Ligand code: SF4
């Protein structure tokens with residue numbers, strides 16, 4: 002997949018489970034909500050394609066700690082055990098996220114019972130099932146989600162990141 | 176399809192030569208410092224430290240809490256009036272002692288709401304609009320002001336000053352600032368002389384803390400430092416994690432976690448110190464309670480989950496317990512207070528059993544609270560307790576007694592003027608009040624009832640607020656507004672193509688028959704503006720220089736860094752335009768006395784208004800004396816805490832905390848008053864079984880005026896949410912994300928259900944202001960007769976399930992927000 006098509010995929014793919022986001026189910030307010038794309042800058046960064054794990058090694062609720070797109074960016078690969086937005090695999094429940102809080106970079110802790118990430122610094126909470134949506138907290142964006150691909154042999158690859166990783170100007174360091 | 180995130184994976188870096196400005200968050204009372212970087216589009220700083228304005232090495236991962244990370248929400252591309260385009264980054268300032276680089280979701284998304292024609296802010300008001308041809312259409316400032324001035328003058332001349340009603344912002348930050356507030360006050364009080372004035376979030380012109388003022392305590396007596404030094408902090412009716420977020424995170428929480436013990440020992444030697452304890456009085460288990468428990472341990476947090484409206488009984492009972500334990504500060508009472516016997520009589524007549532029954536708080540919990548507030552420390556030193564209250568108390572059952580009972584408890588325990596103590600508001604907006612005196616009396620007239628619904632006023636000028644949903648009993652307010660403004664619409668419709676004279680005489684005719692001429696001045700086409708005949712476009716934060724103070728009276732300069740859209744103007748300039756027109760009209764008629772009332776608006780700069788406004792703050796907590804913009808600019812985001820004592824070598828010298836002298840205070844006895852008729856009627860009616868509490872949520876600010884243009888915020892709050900207890904939801908057959916209707920005799924509103932056990936069964940909590948569901952349709956018309964402040968926080972309603980909407984459940988998260 003080319004970078005360009007991947008970026009389009011990312012944008013179109015949100016809320017893949019439901020097919021429609023709540024925001025779209027409601028009438029727009031003025032012209033405000035009609036703006037289809039709120040981003041100001043879209044780039045195509047040279048994301049590496051890195052194998053994170055074989056699907057058979059994942060156990061529901063157990064974190065697989067790794068890094069992407071480079072060793073300085075800790076991420077977690079998870080089989081949630083219930084379908085997730087953008088989840089891959091036969092159960093659509095495999096997702097991966099940055100482990101750095103998108104508020105100010107705190108090291109996140111995952112709780113399997115609720116499927117949420119918790120930040121010990123200022124107590125932000127992110128929902129792994131809901132595209133890393135901030136449940137509550139002071140971050141200004143969701144938890145960056147690692148884009149995954151599953152190949153025919155059952156290997157899971159990281160191929161991109163949606164959202165800016167904390168502490169970076171661009172997800173792929175210069 | 177839009178989604179609930181920004182999604183960008185890269186932001187531009189400011190180059191070394193980017194312009195830099197200093198400002199403060201436009202939103203909440205905390206007043207976090209921000210730095211603004213601005214540079215031409217098409218240019219970017221390099222990744223190496225010497226190549227960018229932040230002097231950061233962006234080739235490397237930054238450590239946590241670096242204070243130099245730019246999130247996509249902090250960046251935007253703007254277009255100036257001359258057509259030139261710029262990148263703008265609005266970054267929390269790590270050198271500001273208020274926030275130390277921290278920010279909330281509200282302030283951290285300022286970049287999203289800078290005016291940009293290709294972003295959701297594209298609907299900013301850019302030109303004045305006049306109702307004609309059946310709708311609002313653009314016009315020039317000249318025509319808009321001419322028409323407005325003629326209608327105002329004709330009404331004033333014919334019917335007197337009280338025919339002109341107003342509902343205006345009066346705060347700081349994005350909610351006014353000293354400059355705009357002064358011009359507004361000078362226009363309406365010196366110029367018009369109207370008593371039909373009201374403040375943006377209430378039906379009258381009042382202080383929300385008259386009782387504190389009567390006791391001799393300014394609303395913001397302490398410093399944020401005091402929250403780091405206190406032995407106990409008592410939050411009354413405040414959910415600070417969500418509404419004073421960075422004060423809570425950077426100043427309160429560190430104390431609870433023991434991180435300020437060294438500082439306590441250094442600044443307050445000779446007494447024992449430990450981690451601070453927190454008492455939270457709130458009918459709801461909030462995120463504040465959860466975060467505090469997670470950070471400090473449950474044993475250091477006491478949540479008093481009181482029944483709605485019973486604060487007075489609780490606070491008087493605590494005073495009684497403390498007095499009976501001999502933990503009152505007898506020296507303070509003797510030397511610094513008046514009227515103790517009257518207060519003693521009130522708290523001693525508060526039966527403890529009745530307080531327990533009313534509040535739902537056990538005697539044991541009350542005793543723990545009493546100990547944490549006032550039981551002397553091991554070394555016999557008095558505990559230092561900081562009392563902080565906000566809307567839960569202020570907008571509770573009876574504003575005057577509510578606030579008085581908190582103030583009395585602070586006086587009883589001697590908690591004023593010393594490090595680690597205080598009794599004041601947390602605050603909602605920042606403050607920036609400076610106006611000539613309001614010509615009305617206390618209690619002030621209820622403008623909603625008398626001027627608008629009652630018809631006493633014929634012109635209504637609304638600015639910086641959205642009363643069709645923000646005022647109490649909003650449904651009936653909207654009906655009156657619609658009926659009365661429609662008469663003027665019809666009159667204007669009959670003058671198609673007519674001259675201004677013909678329009679004015681048609682309008683006057685309609686006003687004579689009960690019509691209302693509505694002027695709305697705002698930055699957005701808000702819901703109230705839909706009824707307006709004249710819509711005036713205002714500049715916002717960042718588009719003019721302004722000054723304000725935060726919750727510890729920290730005065731700063733908020734620099735202008737971009738143009739207002741179209742021909743929008745700062746509010747003070749709009750007031751000045753109208754004043755000039757009225758002045759010249761009166762002068763032309765030889766009415767020099769009237770002309771003189773509208774004179775003195777000939778300011779050329781924001782700073783000239785700031786200097787003029789210093790006259791309105793003399794002797795008050797915000798007195799900034801001879802301070803100038805240049806002095807404030809030199810002090811950056813740390814500014815100076817008012818009152819300014821003197822200017823020494825060009826530097827204003829401020830005041831950390833008030834009442835370190837021997838000032839006297841007065842106890843204000845405040846007996847439990849019982850429920851007012853309107854509420855009692857609802858209590859007695861089985862059709863309305865649910866108590867409806869309400870308030871703000873972390874991610875939204877005020878009426879959501881900016882947030883509606885932040886897809887990231889609206890994505891998670893597409894409809895106002897209402898928290899319902901699982902037990903109640905089960906009985907009503909309601910599941911997460913479903914639409915429900917809440918109703919009572921005052922109105923009805925729809926909301927999105929969130930099932931959570933934050934409230935007791937039979938109690939629900941709804942978001943206070945959301946244009947897709949105004950909670951205020953349910954609030955009664957009751958106001959405290961002593962202050963004309965509504966009981967916004969308490970009404971009762973029935974609830975019925977409507978059903979599900981596609982997408983709600985799937986895309987939103989229903990993990991409870993009050994777990995940490
Ligand atoms: S805590 Fe208040 S002042 Fe600070 S960033 Fe948030 S909204 Fe702005």
Ligand code: FES
Pocket residue numbers: 102103104105106107120121122123124125138139140
């Ligand atoms: S860094 Fe995670 S909440 Fe602040």
